[in-house]
Amino acid sequence: MAYEITLLTTMAISVLFALSLNFISGFCGQISLGHAAFYGAGAYTSAMLAKAGAPFLLTLLPAGLVAGAIGLIVGFASLRVRHDFLAITTMGVGFLFIGLVRQQDVLGGELGISAIPSTGLGKIGFMAFAMGLAALFAGFCVYVKRSWMGFVYDSIADNEDVSEIIGIPVSRYKLIAFAIGTAVAGVAGGLYAHHVRFIAPDSFGFVESVTVLAMVIVGGIGSIWGVAFAAAFLSVLPLWFQPIDDFKILLYGALLFAMMRFSPGGLAGLVARLRGVS
Amino acid sequence: MLYLELFIQGIIQGSIYALIALGLTLVYGLLRILHVAHAALFTLGGYLGVLVTNATGSLALAMLVAMVVCGVVGMGLYKFAYEPILGSPPFVPLIASIGLFIASEELFRMIFGPYGLSYAVPPLSGQVALFGTFSLRQAEVLVIVLSFAMIAILGWLSLKTRTGIAWRATVADPEIASSFGIDIQKVRYLNFFIGSALAASAGVLVAVLNNLVEPTMGSVPSYKALAIIVLGGLGSVPGTLAASVALGVIESFGTIYAGNFMDRDAIAFAFLILVLMARPQGLLGKA
Structure with missing residues (x-):
């Protein structure tokens, strides 16, 4: 039973994290290759506060705020550079983040932070809490997608210049997307820190950024259900099949490539295509 | 003396970066x-x-x-x-x-x-004594000489031969190039x-x-090379060469003077982000 609870908690955190990237990349069309940095910023904030004695629930808000603040700064960068340039800039942000964290003794340097205090919610309580947050954010995404804001994001993702011409304040909406997406990633990071109770710079590196991007892409960029499903599935795949753990990275790499090569729309695109045919 | 040594180490690293990044630029340009x-x-x-x-x-x-x-x-x-x-x-x-x-x-x-x-x-x-007490390893000399030679040959090929001209024409405008009979x-x-x-x-x-x-061994060069071609202005060959050497030298000085604050990769990407914020089209890219 304890094992299933761990699985479900891992799933919930991954879904929340992947949906937060989907908000930026899927809704607003800004590809980010450094999303793990915000996850990390949230995880470190939450862990440091918890070590200082703050109760778990109170650490999540600052975690989101810190990550969101950094995200807002990176959002300003997205106003300067676009497309491929932005992808590389966000990748740079990711490397900058772990490069800086590694050298700070306050943050535990290379060794990270261990013995993060328990949440006090109990295992089942924590799982329910994580699942609740993931469901809440999924609901929020569906709401945004159907609202006027969702149409604005569709337009921006499709063509920024034309959106600007028809009177959409593109810069403001991009900044909002970055702020929301990164703040939620920070909250997910806070959950992660309290779930595994040990964090180190390597947990938030480029591989993690690519992994979460893989969840978004495999699910179908922009599709809320597709991304949630892919995140849940891909996050527990290596846990379910212990032998696969060795090939986990190979599998991720091959999946990413195969998905792009044969179905750039991801699972959601695949489903839509099958429906169209039958 | 330390400056010179750091500078040469930077050039060596920069030559390696240049060899890797050139291929990326060629692919991106085309x-x-x-x-x-x-x-x-x-x-x-x-x-x-x-x-x-x-x-x-x-x-x-x-x-x-x-x-x-x-x-x-x-x-x-x-x-x-x-x-x-x-x-x-x-x-x-x-x-x-x-x-x-x-x-x-x-x-x-x-x-x-x-x-x-x-x-x-x-x-x-073995070691090669250059002047005074200053010496380099044979391997390091080979890196500098060989990469300069290969880049020079490539430059000559693209400027002087028919194949090179066909290549540049295709980069500039694939449709017009193919209507002139270029495959x-x-x-x-x-x-x-x-x-x-x-x-x-x-x-x-x-x-x-x-x-x-x-x-x-490929992971760091892979991401660095991306940084380099973006830094140089995507698709610009001279920009890529300049950015490779610049990054090599900046890293080599940076690890000495900022090493206890951020690691080597962070220095490279901090430089990349600074340059892009000032010049979003890269060092030698066209706006």
Whole structure:
């Protein structure tokens, strides 16, 4: 039973994290290759506060705020550079983040932070809490997608210049997307820190950024259900099949490539295509 | 003296970066693809270099084999991985390429083992005295000389030969070029062959410098090379060369003066972000 609870908690955190990237990349069309940095910023904030004695629930808000603040700064960068340039800039942000964290003794340097205090919610309580947050954010995404804001994001993702011409304040909406997406990633990071109770710079590196991007892409960029499903599935795949753990990275790499090569729309695109045919 | 030493180390690192990044720029200039998997060919080149040298004892032969094999593999990558998705939005080939690259790292680990390989007899390990007490390792001299020579030859080819002119015409405008009878497909294959062969040569040189090849040796150059071609202004060859050397030198000074605040990669990417915020089109890119 304890094992299933761990699985479900891992799933919930991954879904929340992947949906937060989907908000930026899927809704607003800004590809980010450094999303793990915000996850990390949230995880470190939450862990440091918890070590200082703050109760778990109170650490999540600052975690989101810190990550969101950094995200807002990176959002300003997205106003300067676009497309491929932005992808590389966000990748740079990711490397900058772990490069800086590694050298700070306050943050535990290379060794990270261990013995993060328990949440006090109990295992089942924590799982329910994580699942609740993931469901809440999924609901929020569906709401945004159907609202006027969702149409604005569709337009921006499709063509920024034309959106600007028809009177959409593109810069403001991009900044909002970055702020929301990164703040939620920070909250997910806070959950992660309290779930595994040990964090180190390597947990938030480029591989993690690519992994979460893989969840978004495999699910179908922009599709809320597709991304949630892919995140849940891909996050527990290596846990379910212990032998696969060795090939986990190979599998991720091959999946990413195969998905792009044969179905750039991801699972959601695949489903839509099958429906169209039958 | 310390400054000079740091500067030369920066130039050596910069030459390696240049060899890797040139192939990426060539691919980007022609196809608008960020070819991350390029660094897999760098790693493959390193492995072939060590394996062939250990088998035959000739570093020159190893270099040749590595360049030709990787060139052909590069053409295969284009044919089977990129050609079918050329019309997609830019993130599609980028993600596909990242997928290919991380899968290839795992493949290297499975095939050649996780601990890496070394030369049975490390080639060119002697010292060359230059002036005063200042000396370089033979391998370091080889890196500088060979990369300058290869870049010079490439420059000459693209400026003076018919193939080079056809290549530049295709980069400038594929449609007009093909209406003048240039075989675009051939140019693309050639492009991948040359770019991949250059990356392989860098792999062999790094293997000589460090006397070690390992499955993950491509990861840092892969991301750095992306930073470099963006820094230089995507698709600009002179920009790429300038950015390679600049990054090499800045890293070499940065690790001494900012090393206890951020690590080497962070310095490189901090520089990249600063430059892009000031000049979003890169150092020598067109606005």
